[in-house]
Amino acid sequence: MNDQELFSFVEINSLETEQITAPRYSYWQSVLRTFFRRKINIAVLILLGVVLIFTYVYPALIGYDPAVDPYINLLDPTAKHLSPKGAMEKFGYNIHWILGTGASGQSTFDAVWYGAGISVSLALLCGLINLTVGVAVGAIWGFSRRVDAVMTEVYNIASNIPYILLISVVVLVLSASFFSMVFALTVTGWLAVAYFIRTQVMIIRDREYNLASRCLGTPLWRVAFRNILPFMTSVIVTLAAAEIPAYISYEVFLSYIGMGLSEMSLGRLIESAQSAMVTPGWGFEFWSPVAVASVITVVLYVVGQNLGDASDPRTHI
Amino acid sequence: MGRYLLWRILRGLLSVVIVVGIVMVLVYSGLDRELVFASDPVYSKQASNGRTVYKMQQWEKYGYVDYVPYTEYLLTKVRSGELSQEEYYAAASFADTPDRDSPEAARWIEAFREEYEKAPWQVVRLNADKKGSSEKYKEGGQPRLFAYRDIPVLGRLGRYLTGFIFIDTTNYVQENIENRGLTFTWRDPVYGGEKFSPAILGNGTRHKYLLYCDSRFPFVHQNFITLNLGTSYAVSTGSEVWETLTSPQGSFKPSYVTYPTGVQAYTADDLHSAQYAAGSLENGTNTLRAHFTDDYTLVRTHKQGLSKLGYSFLIGILAVALSYLIAIPLALWMARKRDKLPDRLGSSYIVFIMAVPSLAYIFLFKAIGGSLGLPTTFDMENPSYLMYVLPVISLALPAAANLMKWLRRYLVDQMSADYVRFARAGGLSSREIFRQHIFKNAVIPIVHGIPAAVLLALTGAIITERVYVVPGAGNVLTRAINAYDNGVIVGLVLFYGVLSVSSVILGDVLMSVVDPRISLRR
Numbered sequence: 001m002n003d004q005e006l007f008s009f010v011e012i013n014s015l016e017t018e019q020i021t022a023p024r025y026s027y028w029q030s031v032l033r034t035f036f037r038r039k040i041n042i043a044v045l046i047l048l049g050v051v052l053i054f055t056y057v058y059p060a061l062i063g064y065d066p067a068v069d070p071y072i073n074l075l076d077p078t079a080k081h082l083s084p085k086g087a088m089e090k091f092g093y094n095i096h097w098i099l100g101t102g103a104s105g106q107s108t109f110d111a112v113w114y115g116a117g118i119s120v121s122l123a124l125l126c127g128l129i130n131l132t133v134g135v136a137v138g139a140i141w142g143f144s145r146r147v148d149a150v151m152t153e154v155y156n157i158a159s160n161i162p163y164i165l166l167i168s169v170v171v172l173v174l175s176a177s178f179f180s181m182v183f184a185l186t187v188t189g190w191l192a193v194a195y196f197i198r199t200q201v202m203i204i205r206d207r208e209y210n211l212a213s214r215c216l217g218t219p220l221w222r223v224a225f226r227n228i229l230p231f232m233t234s235v236i237v238t239l240a241a242a243e244i245p246a247y248i249s250y251e252v253f254l255s256y257i258g259m260g261l262s263e264m265s266l267g268r269l270i271e272s273a274q275s276a277m278v279t280p281g282w283g284f285e286f287w288s289p290v291a292v293a294s295v296i297t298v299v300l301y302v303v304g305q306n307l308g309d310a311s312d313p314r315t316h317i
Numbered sequence: 318m319g320r321y322l323l324w325r326i327l328r329g330l331l332s333v334v335i336v337v338g339i340v341m342v343l344v345y346s347g348l349d350r351e352l353v354f355a356s357d358p359v360y361s362k363q364a365s366n367g368r369t370v371y372k373m374q375q376w377e378k379y380g381y382v383d384y385v386p387y388t389e390y391l392l393t394k395v396r397s398g399e400l401s402q403e404e405y406y407a408a409a410s411f412a413d414t415p416d417r418d419s420p421e422a423a424r425w426i427e428a429f430r431e432e433y434e435k436a437p438w439q440v441v442r443l444n445a446d447k448k449g450s451s452e453k454y455k456e457g458g459q460p461r462l463f464a465y466r467d468i469p470v471l472g473r474l475g476r477y478l479t480g481f482i483f484i485d486t487t488n489y490v491q492e493n494i495e496n497r498g499l500t501f502t503w504r505d506p507v508y509g510g511e512k513f514s515p516a517i518l519g520n521g522t523r524h525k526y527l528l529y530c531d532s533r534f535p536f537v538h539q540n541f542i543t544l545n546l547g548t549s550y551a552v553s554t555g556s557e558v559w560e561t562l563t564s565p566q567g568s569f570k571p572s573y574v575t576y577p578t579g580v581q582a583y584t585a586d587d588l589h590s591a592q593y594a595a596g597s598l599e600n601g602t603n604t605l606r607a608h609f610t611d612d613y614t615l616v617r618t619h620k621q622g623l624s625k626l627g628y629s630f631l632i633g634i635l636a637v638a639l640s641y642l643i644a645i646p647l648a649l650w651m652a653r654k655r656d657k658l659p660d661r662l663g664s665s666y667i668v669f670i671m672a673v674p675s676l677a678y679i680f681l682f683k684a685i686g687g688s689l690g691l692p693t694t695f696d697m698e699n700p701s702y703l704m705y706v707l708p709v710i711s712l713a714l715p716a717a718a719n720l721m722k723w724l725r726r727y728l729v730d731q732m733s734a735d736y737v738r739f740a741r742a743g744g745l746s747s748r749e750i751f752r753q754h755i756f757k758n759a760v761i762p763i764v765h766g767i768p769a770a771v772l773l774a775l776t777g778a779i780i781t782e783r784v785y786v787v788p789g790a791g792n793v794l795t796r797a798i799n800a801y802d803n804g805v806i807v808g809l810v811l812f813y814g815v816l817s818v819s820s821v822i823l824g825d826v827l828m829s830v831v832d833p834r835i836s837l838r839r
Contacts, residue, residue, distance in 0.1 A: 160817055172347075270676065
């Protein structure tokens with residue numbers, strides 16, 4: 001190209017001048033970019049993947065069923081309460097024995113992951129229900145003063161009913177099955193989420209951009225669900241991150257005090273291994289489900305918290 | 318502010334009443350009442366009609382039904398004079414089947430049916446259950462006649478709330494006694510009548526001692542107004558819920574006391590707790606008659622240990638104090654060294670406590686403490702200060718993590734406020750700014766939680782108390798639920814409800830005291 005071509009006047013294009021050229025911004029892409037910028041998050045995510053494979057894929061792969069555990073050795077007293085070393089020497093070097101054996105000679109490792117599957121499913125389902133209902137109700141609750149007056153009283157009353165009592169009544173009336181436990185944990189559980197969201201909504205509902213939106217005639221529900229909820233994505237993700245480990249812990253707690261599930265969840269395993277803990281040499285049986293429960297909850301919590309941090313648009317710059 | 322507070326208190330009380338109502342519906346209507354007998358050894362020994370009657374009697378105790386046996390109905394008629402003693406025996410002996418009743422009995426049964434055979438009452442007559450064709454009854458097979466009704470929810474709630482506060486008056490005793498009234502004395506007869514110790518004694522009241530002093534905290538005690546949270550049947554048989562929570566535990570603690578007859582003895586009897594029991598002196602043993610001069614013979618005993626509430630509160634309050642002592646300096650340090658090592662370490666600790674199941678870290682603390690040689694179980698008989706260490710730490714460390722999390726958040730938020738930059742420009746050192754300005758502002762929301770932390774220490778901690786075998790209040794609710802002890806459940810819910818409502822109100826008051834910008838006026 002010669003100079004003439006390089007230094008010629010360009011015609012003014014009125015259409016192009018109207019275009020705003022800013023770098024393309026996609027919210028979720030930025031969330032992921034911020035999330036993966038920290039190396040520790042990749043490590044924790046891999047750990048989460050491993051944990052999830054063991055909770056869901058591993059028991060299915062070996063076809064584990066607690067009722068017909070292939071390794072139960074009821075007749076052989078020397079197969080019970082073995083330490084990992086003892087079990088491996090007895091049964092051969094196999095992944096089943098790396099946590100030793102339990103009270104009926106079964107593999108602790110298999111039982112722990114099968115139990116983890118039940119506990120994690122319970123926590124995920126409860127978290128999902130509570131968050132969906134809680135966020136939807138909380139958004140309306142924070143907006144309408146009339147709803148606020150009623151719901152605050154409902155909250156005051158419901159939060160004073162002991163959780164343990166409610167759960168035990170539901171369990172006695174229905175059964176101690178998985179779904180009645182989900183029902184018992186969510187029947188008032190969503191109220192706490194809704195109350196938290198309500199407070200957050202109240203903080204930002206009177207900001208100028210919402211006022212402007214209202215003045216332009218946007219219906220209230222649209223303001224609630226399109227203007228305010230996206231603003232709170234990071235809050236909700238952080239809440240979810242705390243909620244799911246909390247339910248796993250709560251399941252363990254309930255089983256420990258004898259009000260838990262009838263299925264062999266992590267909590268039930270811990271409860272049934274309680275007596276083994278005081279016997280010298282059997283401690284492994286108790287500590288291994290406790291340790292697995294702790295690893296699962298910590299991993300879920302850290303991933304959730306960091307995802308919550310990353311989903312705050314202020315960290316995207 | 319006064320009017321607003323009054324309004325808040327009334328609304329709080331209303332919600333507590335509704336909570337109690339809901340819990341009553343849950344436990345009395347939600348649960349299968351046959352479950353009461355699931356682990357009752359007496360029930361399995363009962364047979365035939367006897368079993369039906371036993372069920373009714375138990376259900377009346379547990380508060381499910383009003384139950385009136387035919388003989389009790391006749392006795393009220395005897396008392397009102399409509400029936401003489403001789404006629405009573407004739408009327409009470411109803412036959413094995415209705416067609417064999419004597420005319421006298423039939424007439425009174427008819428009257429009984431007339432009185433009770435209207436809804437919601439039901440009259441039940443169980444014919445005799447005999448062995449084959451012989452005239453002998455099977456075990457428990459005697460004929461029975463009674464009326465019963467289910468107690469409606471609202472009636473039960475009303476009955477419960479009106480009986481909630483008991484005010485002792487000289488008209489409490491129904492029997493004919495002389496010299497009703499209160500007497501004041503400077504010298505309490507329990508201490509032999511020599512020692513200076515003012516007391517008010519009652520005659521005709523439920524409690525003999527209405528006001529007295531002793532060496533136990535708070536040193537002056539009263540019995541004019543007592544709380545009645547209901548009666549326990551399974552958790553601690555026959556005693557009141559409030560008493561279950563507040564009476565001392567452990568082995569007897571004897572001391573020298575002077576009985577009303579003047580006999581001195583080295584005994585654990587707590588004469589200050591004497592209550593009226595009709596006819597107890599007359600029917601009592603010789604030793605009882607040697608000790609007492611009137612029917613105020615129902616005494617509790619002094620025990621070595623604290624009460625359930627006492628242990629829970631002692632451990633709870635120490636833990637609360639310790640958690641604030643740990644959390645405030647650490648949170649300040651974390652906020653000042655933000656994103657540096659102290660902050661990182663503190664944050665990992667917070668994540669550990671938030672995420673790991675509470676059961677896991679309490680057992681971890683127990684294992685660590687045990688290997689350091691600290692006592693891991695609670696022993697009421699050989700009390701030592703060391704046995705409090707692990708329960709207190711197990712409660713304080715998690716609570717401190719929670720406090721640190723919030724206080725650090727508030728501190729960091731305040732650090733970016735405009736007044737901080739202004740103070741910095743004004744030449745204040747960062748230490749001064751932190752102490753004088755940032756901390757004072759950040760701590761306000763924390764202050765709101767202090768009354769709740771203190772008051773809810775009374776409810777006890779379920780896992781900690783279980784793990785360290787502390788005889789506290791934490792497991793009373795779970796025990797009551799497992800034993801279907803409805804009286805205890807309802808009583809505890811009321812107690813917990815009042816505690817949590819008042820702690821929220823007190824938190825608001827405290828916050829408005831600390832921060833004059835917050836006004837409780839509408």
